[in-house]
Amino acid sequence: SAVISQKPSRDICQRGTSLTIQCQVDSQVTMMFWYRQQPGQSLTLIATANQGSEATYESGFVIDKFPISRPNLTFSTLTVSNMSPEDSSIYLCSVEDEGGYEKLFFGSGTQLSVL
Amino acid sequence: QQQVKQSPQSLIVQKGGISIINCAYENTAFDYFPWYQQFPGKGPALLIAIRPDVSEKKEGRFTISFNKSAKQFSLHIMDSQPGDSATYFCAAISLLNAGGTSYGKLTFGQGTILTVHP
Numbered sequence: 190s191a192v193i194s195q196k197p198s199r200d201i202c203q204r205g206t207s208l209t210i211q212c213q214v215d216s217q218v219t220m221m222f223w224y225r226q227q228p229g230q231s232l233t234l235i236a237t238a239n240q241g242s243e244a245t246y247e248s249g250f251v252i253d254k255f256p257i258s259r260p261n262l263t264f265s266t267l268t269v270s271n272m273s274p275e276d277s278s279i280y281l282c283s284v285e286d287e288g289g290y291e292k293l294f295f296g297s298g299t300q301l302s303v304l
Numbered sequence: 305q306q307q308v309k310q311s312p313q314s315l316i317v318q319k320g321g322i323s324i325i326n327c328a329y330e331n332t333a334f335d336y337f338p339w340y341q342q343f344p345g346k347g348p349a350l351l352i353a354i355r356p357d358v359s360e361k362k363e364g365r366f367t368i369s370f371n372k373s374a375k376q377f378s379l380h381i382m383d384s385q386p387g388d389s390a391t392y393f394c395a396a397i398s399l400l401n402a403g404g405t406s407y408g409k410l411t412f413g414q415g416t417i418l419t420v421h422p
Binding site for chain 1: 335336338340345346347348349350353393397399402403405406407408409410412413414415
């Protein structure tokens with residue numbers, strides 16, 4: 190199974206600043222996904238990142254707020270821009286393993302607190 | 305909008321008991337139904353999954369029951385243990401295509417916090 194490393198694991202940030210979250214996978218994967226999990230809530234898909242293409246954003250999420258990079262088949266970044274306290278959440282990276290959609294794996298997440 | 309509704313929100317079970325979590329979906333375009341287990345500070349981990357053409361799948365103490373006509377599916381945890389205490393999410397996957405690449409899009413239920421007392 191794919192091993193996913195996310196950095197940082199947690200951070201406390203000031204309002205108005207930006208944070209870039211890194212997701213590194215130990216194998217080449219085509220699709221990478223970014224999710225948000227607000228405190229005590231379920232997971233919501235932010236965007237889908239296909240290497241070599243622009244990320245596809247879900248309704249309610251925009252590129253200016255959550256720019257995503259996908260420079261190669263093992264790495265992606267999510268930036269949370271111009272942060273406000275409402276952005277305090279856990280952000281998770283997910284990938285499809287060799288089994289495709291039947292094998293979706295998640296990183297441990299980045300717990301973000303915005304003051 | 306595609307939705308997956310999950311209940312109960314929280315569940316307390318005695319050790320050795322049966323934990324049952326239910327989910328219902330509205331859209332028939334889902335192709336796969338996984339369950340995820342999440343411990344505090346960790347990302348969700350795939351527990352068990354089922355295809356819509358199968359009525360039941362069992363893996364160890366975990367069983368999924370699937371009722372396609374009712375658009376409902378449930379997770380049964382037999383002989384529940386304190387180590388099973390976690391948050392459980394049902395999900396439904398719809399198959400999409402981006403730039404010629406097929407992938408699965410997950411829609412999660414709201415989650416169930418399971419507590420198993422010793």
